[in-house]
Amino acid sequence: MKRVEEIATDFIREIKKIWPEGPYRFCGASFGGMVGLEIAQQLKANHEVVDLLVLFDTYGPGYPKFENGIGKYKKEMNKFGYYVNKHLSSFRNADAQGRKNYLRYYRDFVPEYFRIKKSALGEKIENWKSQREIPKEIKEVIRSNIEASEKYQPRSYDGKVVLFRVSNQPPGAITDEQLGWGSVDISELEIHEVDAHHGSILFEPSVKKVVEKIQQYL
Secondary structure, eight states: OOOHHHHHHHHHHHHHHHOOSOOEEEEEETHHHHHHHHHHHHHHHTTOOEEEEEEESOOOTTOOOBOTTOOHHHHHHHHHHHHHHHHHHHHHHSOHHHHHHHHHHHHHHHHHHHHHHHHTOHHHHHHHHHTSSSOHHHHHHHHHHHHHHHHOOOOOEEEEEEEEEEEEOOTTBOOOTTTTGGGSOEEEEEEEEEEEETTTTTSTTHHHHHHHHHHHHO
């Protein structure tokens, strides 16, 4: 597993090949926003100019925190409802071909999922999951990124950060407009809420509003 600091250093090496000198502007979604912050930190430490850093629903330290009394079953039900809501929203906003793809996928996915879930055999579920569309190499990257994000400790940031947060936050999470970034000393933090779910903020129709807002900073 690579640490966020190491990932950022690798990115900077590649960025410098194309754009050797600043000023720089960065944006990143979810874990990518965390990497973007560390890239900006390292560049600033090297006396480079970073004009702007944009985070798309990137969680800060300790976020999300959940209300007391929410058990494992309730969390699972909330999570299931959240994903149903997310995919229904994506389906409504998709074009005709996108809706066909959704229906074709879930025609096979839903019956098989519940058949295996009912069997309550964890190993069988994992074997079935491994045969789906996401290759194991991608899953390993996702797992590694989660571990890296959990161990990363953001430092004080002397610069402007623009945070786009989605309106549909994890169900049961204690409301935090700053998504945990209030605990980090950031010189200038501006927040914009977007009617979207985590993972759909950069897709239509939400991305149109995001682009309009970013253009004001450029």
